[in-house]
Amino acid sequence: MSTERMKLLESRLQPLAATYLEIIDESHLHAGHEGARGGASHFRLHIWTDQFDSLSTIARHRLVYDRVSDLMPFPIHALAIVAKPKP
Incomplete structure (x- = not known):
């Protein structure tokens, strides 16, 4: 299920044309959490x-959240973001 959500x-x-993109599933760390x-x-x-x-940093996060806002709070409850300009 989370593989489909990651895709x-x-x-x-x-559309953000990322030069680097890594998505890490941390759902197992939140087992039993209300949001899970x-x-x-x-x-x-x-x-x-x-x-x-x-x-x-806030503007970068907003740009990301604008792309995925309809997926929150379900099927994605939490999204921790590290967003940087291309090195």
Whole structure:
């Protein structure tokens, strides 16, 4: 199930033209957590893209959340983001 969600997340982020993208499923770390009920996923995202140049951290996160907001809080309950401009 989470593999499908990871692929969905990756496809939603495709327009950001990431030079580096890593999606880590951390759902197992949240077993028993209220947000994990019903099978919601917890992910950590590392994303680097030129589109983050000159943006603040908050603006970078907003850009990511704008792409996936309809997936939250279900099927994705939590998304930890590390967003950087292309190195």
